[in-house]
Amino acid sequence: MKKVVFTTLIMMSLSTMAQNVMSPELLWKLGRVSALGLSKDGKNVVYKVTTPSIAENNSQSKYYTLPVNGGNATEITDIKTVFADKNISPDGKFLVYNEEVKIEKVLGKDFYPSLDKSEAQIYDGLDYRHWDTWNEGKFNHVFYKENKEGSVGIDLLKGETFDSPQKPFGGDEDYIWSPDSKSILYVSKKKAGTQYAISTNTDIYEYNLETGKTTNRTEGNLGYDMAPQFSPTGNLTWLQMKRDGYEADKNDIIVDFKGMKMNLTANWDGTVDNFTWSKDGKKVYFVAPIDGTKQLFEVNFPGLTKISVNVRQLTNGAFDVNDLVGFVDDNIIVTRSDMNHANEIFSFNLKKNTWKQLSNVNTTTYDSLALSKIEKRYVTTTDGKKMLVWVILPPNFDASKKYPTLLYCQGGPQSALTQAYSFRWNFQLMAAKGYVVVAPNRRGMPGHGVEWNEQISKDWGGQVMDDYLSAIDDVSKENYVDKSRLGCVGASYGGYSVFYLAGIHNNRFKTFIAHDGVFNTQSMFGTTEEVFFNNWDFGGPYWEKDNAIAQKTYTIFNPINHVDKWNKPILIIQGGKDFRVPIGQGQEAFQAAQLRGIKSRLLYFPEENHWVLKPQNAQVWQGEFFKWLSETL
DSSP states (O other): OOHHHHHHHHHHHHHHHHTTTOOOHHHHHHEEEEEEBBTTTTTTEEEEEEEEEETTTEEEEEEEEETTSOOEEEEESSGTBBOOTBOTTTTEEEEEEEEEEHHHHHHOHHHHHTTTOOOOOOOOOOOOOEETTTSEEEEEEEEEESSSTTOEEEEETTTOOOOSSOOOTTTTGGGEOTTTSSEEEEEEEEOOHHHHTTTOEEEEEEEEEETTEEETTTTTOOEEEEEEEOOEEEEEEEOEEEEETTTTTTOOEEETTTTTTEEETTSSSSSSEEEEEEESSSSSEEEEEEEOOOOOOEEEEOOSSSOOOEEEEOOOOEEEEEEEEEEETTTTEEEEEEETTEEEEEEEEETTEEEOOOOOOHHHHHHOOOOEEEEEEEEOOOOOOOEEEEEEEEETTTSSSSSEEEEEEOOTOOOOOOOOOOOOOHHHHHHHHOOOOEEEOOTOOSSSOOOOOOOOTTTEEEEEEHHHHHHHHHHSTTEEEEEEEEEEEETTTTHHHHHHHHSSSSOOEEEEEEEOOOHHHHHHHHHOHHHHHHHHHHSTTOOOOTTTTHHHHHTOOOGGGGGGOOOOEEEEEEEOOOSOOOOOHHHHHHHHHHHHOOOOOOOOEEOOOOOSSSSSHHHHHEEEEEEEHHHHH
């Protein structure tokens, strides 16, 4: 009898556990998995798990190894004992590294040493600030030295006012050794001041250790040249965008083979995220967005043979393949996520097309939750195209009930909306709070062909706005959608979308939330730091009165010119250190809403940039986000 009662209690407990749903607190207790590579012996995956601490308002990282064929993870304290250091030359003699070097005079005390308490900053050109940091005359430089104690480093860019690794996000992936250890290749945009701010022309440079001479390996290409690596047979390979100033151009895989630059993906209608070579040097495996997901592809390398180049998609499903870690026999090790699960490490068998999950950092947590149901939907746009729309339904969804529904507007504007797992704009959490989420792959997103991706440039307030409305109108036909309780939310370009839709929505929406959104295209052009972005996407500067495309951006497509039609509550969120969409954008929007008597709130984070990174600020963000929805929706 006791056994029966005990079993019943266990079943009741498990049933109760399964009804738990994601919460803001739980979301920020999840471990964040980053794969670093394979161990020296190739038998283990080396990875990092970063866990935020709300109480300490920081994050802690631990390192682990995991057998490539599955098994238990082992924590390690020194990854150097198991992980090959890519920065040591293949012959083991040298070490490459990077340091920040002070070169230019910028600060008041640089010019006036006796005035050492001055806070002045003096600039003769743009690039005076980037992302969330002011330029103080310091530049990232690549160094190398003998791989022994006490050796002195040699600066590859000595005296140059250029960065490598690239700011703000570049790391040691921006430099590599040649297979023969005779040279170092590094990525740099060798432009300074205003020219730096208006260009995306990075190149890959090769520094010869013996001669000290530097050669531009990608000279002639005007756009991004990034992510260099060598094939197993010694061919330099990289990712390339062709057009200067266009940060979301088609990304292709280029191989320098016997002096010829071969574009392996030129005839493929897509854009590459990242890549790696097969062990035999006959194929390149890469990740790319496709139809609202990110999948694994391969392309053969023909060399000088008459064999045609062929791109083939290898994986398919409602998930994102993210990082390519390495090969073990017939398997490729990757990381994978979906809208219900954060990144974990997986193995994919290239011959059997089968998956095996290797890491289980958050599996126990997810097993205790009722998960969202993710539906893939195709909507006909106003110009007769088929648009993918993700619909995320609440856990324990009941189609006989009516749910408040959110239109999610993606940023970028040319960022893929796939099966990624966000720790801020988390669809699983929104659905767990009882909201249906409508996430359209509107115009401007990669994964639906190059033409679809490019149609948003210079047309911010055009077809893309019809795409948004087509998506929410189509899903609103479902009986489970409460059409009297529709909200519109988004950040960055998504924040611009919110501001713009607030003036043209024809009373579809009951409330709005915009985070770091562009509110005034003219002042945005005058204050953002990466000028090349607005030059391209806006069609040019606001003072070119005879530029019809640009003037449309600053008039018809400018949200400030539609504020007179704002008639619903709006929450405006702004980071104080956001130099990409500067603070004035949020201030202008909040001031306009307040002076027009519209219920509005400003959530301001003085020390956050375009994102919200500190754990306690993230909890405030989630608290205010859902409090606003409960108040107004």
